[in-house]
Amino acid sequence: MELAAFWDLILTGLLRGGFYALMALGLALVLGVMNVSHFAHGEFYMVGAYAAYFAHTAFGLNPLLAILMAGLIGFAIGALVEKVVICSLRKRTKEDWVMNTFLLTVGISFVFINSAKLIWGARFRGVAHYWEGTIYLSEGLRISIDRGAGFLIAIAAIALTWFFLNRTQLGRAIRAVAQDEIGAMLVGINLDRMNTLTFALSSLLAGIAGGSLLSINAAYPYMGLRPSNRSWYVVMLVGLGNVGGAIMGGFIVGIVETLSYYFLGAGWQDVASLLILVLILLFKPSGIFGTEVKGVLER
Amino acid sequence: MLEVNNLEAAYGHLQVLWGVSLKVSEGEFTSLLGPNGAGKTTTLRTIAGLIKPKGGEVKFMGESIGGRRADQISRMGLSFITEELNLFTRMSVRENLLLGAYGTRDKKKIEKSLDFVLDLFPVLAERRNQLAGTLSGGERKMLALGRGLMSDPKFLLVDEPSLGLAPKLVLSVFKALQELNGRGVTILLVEQNASTTLHITDRSYILERGRIVLEGASADLVEDEHVKKTYLGIE
Numbered sequence: 039m040e041l042a043a044f045w046d047l048i049l050t051g052l053l054r055g056g057f058y059a060l061m062a063l064g065l066a067l068v069l070g071v072m073n074v075s076h077f078a079h080g081e082f083y084m085v086g087a088y089a090a091y092f093a094h095t096a097f098g099l100n101p102l103l104a105i106l107m108a109g110l111i112g113f114a115i116g117a118l119v120e121k122v123v124i125c126s127l128r129k130r131t132k133e134d135w136v137m138n139t140f141l142l143t144v145g146i147s148f149v150f151i152n153s154a155k156l157i158w159g160a161r162f163r164g165v166a167h168y169w170e171g172t173i174y175l176s177e178g179l180r181i182s183i184d185r186g187a188g189f190l191i192a193i194a195a196i197a198l199t200w201f202f203l204n205r206t207q208l209g210r211a212i213r214a215v216a217q218d219e220i221g222a223m224l225v226g227i228n229l230d231r232m233n234t235l236t237f238a239l240s241s242l243l244a245g246i247a248g249g250s251l252l253s254i255n256a257a258y259p260y261m262g263l264r265p266s267n268r269s270w271y272v273v274m275l276v277g278l279g280n281v282g283g284a285i286m287g288g289f290i291v292g293i294v295e296t297l298s299y300y301f302l303g304a305g306w307q308d309v310a311s312l313l314i315l316v317l318i319l320l321f322k323p324s325g326i327f328g329t330e331v332k333g334v335l336e337r
Numbered sequence: 338m339l340e341v342n343n344l345e346a347a348y349g350h351l352q353v354l355w356g357v358s359l360k361v362s363e364g365e366f367t368s369l370l371g372p373n374g375a376g377k378t379t380t381l382r383t384i385a386g387l388i389k390p391k392g393g394e395v396k397f398m399g400e401s402i403g404g405r406r407a408d409q410i411s412r413m414g415l416s417f418i419t420e421e422l423n424l425f426t427r428m429s430v431r432e433n434l435l436l437g438a439y440g441t442r443d444k445k446k447i448e449k450s451l452d453f454v455l456d457l458f459p460v461l462a463e464r465r466n467q468l469a470g471t472l473s474g475g476e477r478k479m480l481a482l483g484r485g486l487m488s489d490p491k492f493l494l495v496d497e498p499s500l501g502l503a504p505k506l507v508l509s510v511f512k513a514l515q516e517l518n519g520r521g522v523t524i525l526l527v528e529q530n531a532s533t534t535l536h537i538t539d540r541s542y543i544l545e546r547g548r549i550v551l552e553g554a555s556a557d558l559v560e561d562e563h564v565k566k567t568y569l570g571i572e
Contacts, residue, residue, distance in 0.1 A: 220387065
């Protein structure tokens with residue numbers, strides 16, 4: 039195999055991994071902080087894609103603003119869903135919380151997909167490109183500007199989230215809720231507010247992912263299912279609720295998938311990555327980095 | 338400053354507190370003593386808002402706080418240091434302390450509290466970048482106390498600070514509490530270690546099977562026959 043082809047593969051894997059990392063980060067936050075087994079994460083990706091589509095085509099916003107809009111709409115709808123549905127469930131649930139959140143979020147997913155079908159119909163709505171052209175990195179190694187820009191946006195969103203969680207009081211408070219709810223309450227943190235903020239933030243990240251990939255994956259009612267499954271795959275691989283691990287895991291899965299796609303063929307990429315997951319869970323059920331988050335989904 | 342009247346509390350159908358009344362005035366160092374399972378921790382948890390009272394009244398600084406959420410009560414200036422400590426174990430010592438001042442907006446005030454706490458517990462300054470989960474038992478207690486002090490509280494509830502500590506550390510924790518009280522913080526201390534507690538506190542309540550059975554100045558309680566026999570091991 040030529041060196042250029044090898045780098046091409048790695049690059050493709052990284053570009054893909056950036057989005058897996060972005061999606062998985064949002065899911066890991068919801069798992070770690072709220073202990074919600076969230077199966078509607080992909081639907082916020084779908085919401086982001088539609089938001090960016092209409093912002094870009096109907097309102098003529100430039101791509102960056104359209105993607106930002108996708109994130110903000112994801113945030114707003116995420117906050118609304120948490121306040122109206124998940125928070126109400128928390129107030130009423132006495133036991134089986136995790137199972138209840140599973141059923142609830144599957145229901146949310148169903149409602150979102152079918153609403154999209156009802157409103158916009160089962161047809162693809164995409165843009166040919168946000169930015170025209172390709173970037174030449176070296177001989178035989180080039181990527182479209184859309185992919186490059188999308189990757190940079192994903193990395194920037196991850197970095198900003200990381201900064202927010204580790205360097206601000208509000209971000210620390212979110213982590214505090216994940217680590218010790220009673221401790222968090224006793225220092226004066228309002229749990230309800232943190233849960234809403236976490237879910238909205240997670241939905242913002244999914245919205246940005248959907249928005250910035252619009253020229254590659256057109257908006258479509260069912261488009262969120264695969265990203266949702268992929269992000270579950272990543273968080274199971276690294277350990278549920280592990281936020282730092284989810285970022286690493288996203289890149290690992292992106293590269294593994296690309297390599298298996300190249301060497302084994304398109305039909306085998308899922309087999310290869312799922313086989314790795316099965317093997318890891320067989321020998322280390324808490325995931326690669328999962329030692330410290332064993333409380334998630336068991337509380 | 339704190340007034341508890343006829344407080345009743347239960348876990349499900351299991352009632353633990355049967356009309357507990359106590360009163361702590363500003364600046365006082367008060368203790369709540371009693372055997373295992375008497376309801377001491379439940380009393381503190383109910384005052385702090387972690388358990389909703391089943392009956393009775395809790396008044397803090399003239400306001401009725403029974404049934405309010407724990408985070409609201411904490412923001413009124415009441416800090417509860419639990420027996421389990423409830424530290425954020427995967428965060429550094431410094432981050433734990435900063436979160437203690439979560440309700441404070443003023444950066445200068447936070448810095449001041451941080452200096453105060455690190456001055457009170459110099460070992461925390463040495464360990465400031467270490468994860469809380471990697472501290473020793475004594476250091477954890479100090480961190481929990483320090484975190485509780487970061488909000489500059491008016492009132493401190495402390496649950497069994499001596500539990501699981503070496504005798505030398507127990508002494509230093511009690512000294513720290515005394516010093517805090519000397520600086521104007523009102524304290525309600527729950528303890529099993531009766532003899533030391535009675536010697537450092539102003540007033541004490543004895544709780545048995547969910548009821549207050551004795552109360553008074555700690556110096557008088559040391560002389561009480563029941564206390565002597567049951568808690569001090571003197572026949």
